[in-house]
Amino acid sequence: AQSVTQLGSHVSVSEGALVLLRCNYSSSVPPYLFWYVQYPNQGLQLLLKYTSAATLVKGINGFEAEFKKSETSFHLTKPSAHMSDAAEYFCAASNSGGSNYKLTFGKGTLLTVNP
Amino acid sequence: DSGVTQTPKHLITATGQRVTLRCSPRSGDLSVYWYQQSLDQGLQFLIQYYNGEERAKGNILERFSAQQFPDLHSELNLSSLELGDSALYFCASSVETDYEQYFGPGTRLTVT
Numbered sequence: 078a079q080s081v082t083q084l085g086s087h088v089s090v091s092e093g094a095l096v097l098l099r100c101n102y103s104s105s106v107p108p109y110l111f112w113y114v115q116y117p118n119q120g121l122q123l124l125l126k127y128t129s130a131a132t133l134v135k136g137i138n139g140f141e142a143e144f145k146k147s148e149t150s151f152h153l154t155k156p157s158a159h160m161s162d163a164a165e166y167f168c169a170a171s172n173s174g175g176s177n178y179k180l181t182f183g184k185g186t187l188l189t190v191n192p
Numbered sequence: 193d194s195g196v197t198q199t200p201k202h203l204i205t206a207t208g209q210r211v212t213l214r215c216s217p218r219s220g221d222l223s224v225y226w227y228q229q230s231l232d233q234g235l236q237f238l239i240q241y242y243n244g245e246e247r248a249k250g251n252i253l254e255r256f257s258a259q260q261f262p263d264l265h266s267e268l269n270l271s272s273l274e275l276g277d278s279a280l281y282f283c284a285s286s287v288e289t290d291y292e293q294y295f296g297p298g299t300r301l302t303v304t
Contacts, residue, residue, distance in 0.1 A: 109291050120194065120282060121295040128291065167235065171291055178291040179225060179248055180284075182235035 079104045081170050083183035091191050096140075096155040098186045100168030103149065108170040110151040111180065112142055115165045124166075127151060138162070163190045195219065196285050196296035204302045210271040213299045217264055217285030223247070224266040225286075225293060226258055230279035241266055273303045 084099040102108060109128045113121040125136025132144040142153045151168060165187050169180040195218035205211055217224050226238040228251075237250035241260035252258075255273075260266045270277060280300050284293035 113295075120196075120297040121284075122194070123292065123294070126292060169235075178223075178286065178293070179237040179240055179250060180227075180235075180293060181237070184234050 079108060079170055079172075079181045081168050081181055081183040083166075083168050083186050085186055086184060087187045087189065089189040089191060090158045092160055093157050096153070096158045096162065096188065098153040098166050098168075098188065100142075100151045100153065100183060101149050102151065102168075102170045104170065106172075107144075107146055108172060109178070110142075110144060111169045111171070112136065112140070112151075112153045113167045113169060115167065115185075117164075121167065124153070158188075158190045160190050160192065163188055194294040194296065196283060196294050198281075198283050198296035198299050200299060201297065202300050202302075204304060205273060206304055207273055207275060209273050209303075210269065211273065211301065213268040213270070213281050213283075213301075215266045215268070215283030215285075215296060217266070217283075218294055221285035221287050221294070222264065223286045224260055224264070225284040226252075226266070226268050227282040227284065228279050229282060229298070230276075233279075235282075238268070270301070275303050277301065278303045 080103040082101045111126045112124040127144045135141045168183040171178040197216045222243045229235045238252040240248040258268045280298045282298045283296045286293045
């Protein structure tokens with residue numbers, strides 16, 4: 078069964094510092110991979126996705142992620158954190174074929190940005 | 193705004209009761225997914241419907257059921273509610289050939 082692991086339930090950075098949120102997947106076949114952001118009391122918003130095209134994926138709000146098959150990783154980065162980036166981030170995986178693309182989520186990483 | 197709507201936003205009910213959560217997908221989306229978000233279990237897939245038919249099931253309890261209607265809106269029915277069913281319930285939609293899911297704002301269910 079597919080699984081997603083997010084290392085670090087809470088990451089704290091200073092404004093302007095690099096943001097690095099870690100995600101590893103476990104799947105015999107490379108899945109489609111996603112990063113979602115959830116602001117307090119809101120739904121999930123898609124930041125970016127990997128679907129077997131370019132391994133470096135750029136998303137919204139200056140975020141990007143790199144798919145590394147050898148490391149089964151899909152870490153999320155942003156060069157310079159803004160206060161508005163404070164939120165919970167979820168890594169998710171889905172099957173890369175067939176007709177069911179149900180998402181398997183990691184436990185989430187809460188990002189705090191300090192002034 | 194993702195274009196997916198969910199009602200109600202909040203729901204408070206007692207143990208043993210039954211509730212219905214409603215989801216309207218984005219215009220043109222044929223697939224609807226239901227997810228449960230709780231503190232102890234995180235975000236979990238419950239069930240998927242595609243164009244009115246059940247397509248996949250996840251960790252959905254037998255007390256829970258869902259359906260998708262001809263106008264493509266979906267309802268999630270939760271019965272014999274227990275305290276542990278308190279959670280955020282999200283609906284997401286996608287087109288058939290697209291894996292990208294758009295999430296609604298969720299329904300927060302509190303069982304007292």
